[in-house]
Amino acid sequence: MKKIIGFVLAFSTVPSLAFGNWFATQxxxxxxxxxxxxxxxxxxxxxxxxxxxxxxxxxxxxxxxxxxxxxxxxxxxxxxxxxxxxxxxxxxxxxxxxxxxxxxxxxxxxxxxxxxxxxxDERSHPAVAKEGNRYQHNDIDQRPESEEEAQRCRDNAWDIDNPKELQRWRDQEPIxxxxxxxxxxxxxxxxxxxxxxxxxxxxxxxxxxxxxxxxxxxxxxxxxxxxxxxx
Incomplete structure (x- = not known):
């Protein structure tokens, strides 16, 4: 390990680089x-x-x-x-x-x-929420809207055919x-x-x-x- 211009340069068996708090994996x-x-x-x-x-x-x-x-x-x-x-x-x-x-x-x-x-959206975080403003994407209770979108959730390891898992997915979706x-x-x-x-x-x-x-x-x-x- 050696220091280069204020950044730490590190090597491992998987080529990688570390720059202070940054970490790059090849x-x-x-x-x-x-x-x-x-x-x-x-x-x-x-x-x-x-x-x-x-x-x-x-x-x-x-x-x-x-x-x-x-x-x-x-x-x-x-x-x-x-x-x-x-x-x-x-x-x-x-x-x-x-x-x-x-x-x-x-x-x-x-x-x-x-x-x-x-x-x-008016339902977004209070730090940025705009009263009276709404977007369809943020109607989480109506998503996924199609089978294609449902399959995309499954492909990303969400078992949305299970009602509890579907609700858990909706709960973690940001506005x-x-x-x-x-x-x-x-x-x-x-x-x-x-x-x-x-x-x-x-x-x-x-x-x-x-x-x-x-x-x-x-x-x-x-x-x-x-x-x-x-x-």
């Missing part, structure tokens, strides 16, 4: 030295990265922003990739990935603006339609070019994970696709 990797090109040896690696919330307290369906840029820089450095692209994707339906400035007052502006555009809708507006992924071992982003740009139903610990998927340094 899910797949492909390198083919026999298919080298003028750019170098190809690389294709995928990581699932745990993103702990930086905010304290239980979830209250507020909007918060986490900066993924330091973690992405360390993954890129460790991979040895010289040129290519980093793809970042949210693994949740109530988070978004975007590129913009990481600034605390702007983060509060983001929350106020999007909650004004897509206000929360968060507004979070889903804002996520669709912001988008769930970004691709960042890599040239000469560095992400090609603007001086004030950061790669951000926007939690729209938190604060909660989350995960993102990161794929590095390109070419290693040619020695």
């Amino acid at each position: 899910k797949s990797s492909g390198r083919s030295p026999t298919r080298a090109s003028a750019l170098g040896d190809p690389i294709c690696e995928y990581y699932q990265v745990d993103v702990p919330t930086s905010q304290a307290g239980p979830p209250k369906q507020t909007i918060s922003v986490e900066d993924l840029t330091p973690m992405l820089k360390e993954l890129l450095k460790d991979s040895g990739m010289k040129n290519g692209v980093i793809n970042v994707i949210s693994r949740h339906t109530t988070t978004a990935v975007t590129i913009n400035e990481r600034e605390s007052r702007l983060a509060r502006d983001l929350e106020e603006t999007f909650l004004a555009m897509v206000p929360a 968060n339609a507004h979070s889903h809708l804002i996520s669709m507006l912001l988008g769930s992924s970004e691709g960042i070019p890599v040239m000469d071992g560095r992400m090609v982003i603007g001086q004030w740009q950061s790669v951000l994970l926007v939690d729209l139903d938190g604060p909660r610990d989350r995960t993102v998927g990161v794929q590095l696709l390109g070419y290693l340094s040619k020695e």
